[in-house]
Amino acid sequence: MRDLGLVKTVRFGASKYVGDPVNAVRIFNEKEVDELIFLDIDATAKGAEPNYLLIEHLANESRMPLCYGGGVRNVDQVRRIVQLGVEKVAISSAAVADPDLVSRMARAVGSQSVVAVLDVRRTTPGHYEVYTRNGTLASGQSPVDLARALEASGVGEIVVNSIDNDGMMQGYDFDVVDQVRAVTTVPLTVLGGAGSLQHIKQLIDRYGIVGAAAGSLFVFKGVYKAVLINYPKPAEKRSLVQTSLFTSAQQPA
């Protein structure tokens, strides 16, 4: 969300207006989405408090589990957001700045409700750096180092979000996910680049139990990216998982 409107970015740059957040939640309800991640992408840069009224409204409307992120930097905010009926709280800048904060949040609401979002940019082939503040501030840390520190702090889930692939709809970045998967057993969700259900199938085939997240895929339609909220039907979605080629032998060591 940007300025109270839902937007979709490309490489964390130009953003396109997609619609009203509450209305979008209602449509995702109808589509029976597994889980919704709602990110206020400018909150941290603006130093703004989370918009509790909006969060409450989203939580009341949402018939699926919800994760909220944006401007969260202390335990009281996390408690308050969870109290509003939100299952998980996502942090990015705060997690990078202070991994111990993750421990305190986990103690307050349980690990399962603390999600760290790592926005990653490729620096040189095979190397990545985590950025914060909507992709504008380089952290000087790699996703691998941060994933290790976050696991030690008790984070419940890590979202690996590729800035380079964001909005491009050309597929996920498996290279960075391979690296993170190799160093942590924390549940992972992969975001950035999905352009088709095939991309999601490839993700599940490669990693087995993994969260597949997408933005553009579910809000745009066609070559000209007309705004049209869409989502696979339950049977289609089940076939992505049930026909998975993943075997534990393939899991990176």
Added chain:
Amino acid sequence: MIAIVDYGSGNIKAIANIYKSLNVPTCVAKTPEDLADADKIILPGVGSFDQAMAHLNASGLREPLTRRVREERVPLLGICVGMQLLARHSEEGDCAGLAWIDAEVKRFDERRFSHQTHLPHMGWNDLDVTRSHPLLSGLDAASGFYFLHSYYFACDRRADVLAQTEYGTGFDCAVNVDNVSGVQFHPEKSHHNGVQLLKNFADM
């Protein structure tokens, strides 16, 4: 009128919203008077057993709730921690439960988990219906329900169980004795299956 008990725990508005879309009148019960007119009662709940029990005990609603449910036999649906409070006791804490169903609440034994199974049980899972009951009618087996818990309900008698779910081990996820029912999962976060179950409760 369905009363949704507000004792400081649970997704009350999300439940109320679903009933609003079904044109079923609800009220949020904060005082004993709010419970007086209800012909059905929902006891939601999130967080820890002791916290929820302490809130219920401090709310002034425990006695009127007991009277309406145990004496007047008003149908009650406990959800998540609200269901767990129906048991005698939970391994999660020290407080005594309501003991309206002969059951204990136990912690999942992680030693029986495969390496990728974590606590809490958080996510979508399926039901294995063992006793048919109006509460579970018309549900879509393939879609499942959303769960979020580390402790599970264990009935003394199999006959009190409506459905089980598998997470490392099988556990009782839907139970019923006379007018008292409970579900471990969150119908308010389970799309059409949840709406159907809430509708079934309203129609019971």
